[in-house]
Amino acid sequence: MSTATREGTIKGRLGDSPPRPDGLAKTQGAFAFAGDLSADGFLWGATLRSPHAHARIRGIDLSAAWKIDGVAAVITAGDVPGKPTYGLISKDQPVFAADVVRYVGEPVAAVAADHPETCRRALAAIVVDYEMLPPLFDPERAIDGSHPPIHPDGNVIRRQRIITGDQSLQGEVIVEGTYELGMQDQAFLGLEAALALPDPGGAGVELFVATQWLHEDRGQIAACLGLAPEEVRLTLGGVGGAFGAREDISLQVHTCLLALRTGRPVRLAYSREESFLGHVHRHPATIWMRHHATAQGSIQRIEARLVLDGGAYASTSSAVLINAVTHVQGPYKCANATVDGYAVRTNNLPCGAMRGFGVVQACFAHEGQMDKLAAACGLDPVEIRLLNAMETGDSLITGQVIENVAPVAECITRVAALPLPDAPVGGRDGDPLDLPGGAGLTADPAHIRRGIGWGVAIKNLMYSEAFDDYATARCTLSNGVASLKFATVEVGQGFVVLAQQIARSVLGVDDVVLEPIDTTIGSAGSTSASRQTWMSGGAVDGACRLVRERLFELVGAQYDIEPVQLAIDGRDVIDTMGTLRVSVSAATAGIELVETFEHHHRPTEELDENGHGNCHTAFAFVAHRAVVDVDPELGLVKVVQVATAQDVGVALNPLSVLGQIEGGIAQGLGLAVMEEIIFTDGRVRNASFTDYLLPTMLDMPTVVAALIEHPDPMAPLGAKGVGEPPTISSTPAIVAAIRDAIGRDLSRVPVRPADICLP
């Protein structure tokens, strides 16, 4: 009784690499990014920002701005009807600075007008009377209390210690170092943009915005607008990359305020320069570490002091700090720890989420230490890491037991077995593009030195510290077509294709329609923390499975078969104990099966004052090996190859996984040798892509990747998140390779030419 209407097997199931559905619109130029949105009669918005790092606002004169033809609104802190501040964890950041500005770039006012030029003139006409206050730029002065509080919440956002085991143990071998990281920008290409539409009936506002978490935005926006959450409706505007920078509020509240004030649609978009000021960045950090080990190289105790510069407002600094302190042991066994960490407030740019979220900083330190330890013990970098590699069942320094699959040693040995580059030092055929410095023809090929370095990492997945993290999805099955609804933000990572793969696999359908991503369904949580495959994937899988149960009940009742005997085979429902075979489309003809599922991960705990507690949900692991060519005379680096083995659980879409790995390595390379926001007295000096350097196609090394696939029983689909690990240990691997090439102790990223070639 086969009623299947299509030939062949279903394409695009889990484990295949189907192309992403939005690839059609994205390659045609038809995909609407947030900055492409428009509405009849819309006004342009723009933001006035503080030119000072720390100053009191004595007064603001808006009168000249209001007089400009075409200006429809000029608003400041006094125009915020609801809560004057927002924030992801503590609500400490003003919508507009009211009495004090705390960083260069802090919003002070906003305007709406008929043309961007009018906006520019209006901003220039606003007169703000500032009284300078002493700025705080040095994180150590935030800690030692020598600078008065720059915010009512104080200058220390969070301090967290981890005190575990023997506090006086001294190893036979002791190595120590201090490691520094500069401030990295997420540098997504699609600039911040939003379009707000006021409800004509006065029932709130609708916002189209590129963000990472629609429901969290909605809650923060509604509070500031003084509206109920249901009066603020959010739809995802196309997101041109995120990498953490869209997790915080930037222009959302301003755009809504201008729209509500004018009663007209308002479109607000940042320029590239403004974007550097308008979102949070990766925390600059200074990390001191001392490792104690046996003479043979087994780690016995770590000591660490971590200082993260959170900038002017808290954002996610406290969570970034927890990630940093709880990952500072690396993927290595360690029984005793003395760790002290601070996230502090300064008058620098606010810092928050960026891919890797605190673990990037910790990993750069612990991997530098592992190489020092190897040298001190007479081992090579692979031996020291294998000797100490963590396994399932080991306790972290927080006391949390690793319950996940933990193939650390396997990641390391698989990378070690991957081929080294066959290109000789300095490249082949005398092509200058293979040389450090490229076609600048600055490198003398005879002097180029090659180095090899290692980095290995542990990364938590999902949210931590007792947060009830969940994701919601709805599945509708009708006439053999599945339709999925979720608020999961697609930033480019490819959840949209994964969701279709899940539905095809569970329900035996070819066609999976994706409904708009908006707030008309429950939250999906944030697209961050490598969590959406696990969380929203779990929600879609759960919803599809509920629908499949209904389908089996239906078919079972129709043919008098126990539903538990039924299964999906290809496009059909089959009786596993008999001969029935009926297509899913025939079985769902003219009916609609609808189910919603909320996936929660297991509960976690807050850390206590000694840093103990089961604070994390799950972990993934990764190893990197980098090969670099270095011009020691001019300090230029060419990354030749990065080899990696990554613990992915299951590769649900192998080409998507590879895309995450290669893209993550590019960002790790950027932090290693290129990317840093440069400041003078809190003022960004390189807020453009000519001065803030991003890896180009010619900077990108060959990538050799091995996917380590051991399905994780804790994960809904057996798959671990794959987005962050590639970014984490690629950076220390590249730096270790440079150290290996030139024999210098490099302790800061990005590595600058002067770090390589000056004594």
Added chain:
Amino acid sequence: MREINLVINGSDVQATVADRLLLSDFIRDDQRLTGTHVGCEHGYCGSCTVLLDGASVRSCLTLAVQTDGHVIETVESLAVGADLHPIQEAFRSNHGLQCGFCTPGLLMTTLELARENRDCSRDEIRERLAGNLCRCTGYHQIVDAVQAVLRTGLSR
């Protein structure tokens, strides 16, 4: 203000524009062809790449008045109805895009290369496309896509 006459994606266009209007703003705001993206505003990222008389240009570094009497091709010219152009299909099937913001610029740069109608090594592809930044992919799957289309050619 100045009157310009040009061809955009095969259609004659007549417009009166400010002398200093950027081609990118003309394309996006006046012509509502929003597939051409602006990522850096000063010619560095390549997202705004279009073809001017067949040659790739940064539309954010070109004035609209410079296109008077010339032919502009944007990403919207590639597909015929629902039929993807071979370059579009190659990017899509090789996972040569994630967020997709850089994609239109890369497609147009690739089109210029593909019209030379010859195979290229991966190194040569990288050299030709190095002026287009991508922040998501790490570029390898883009090179895969370009290599695939150069091998099969532009015939549909």
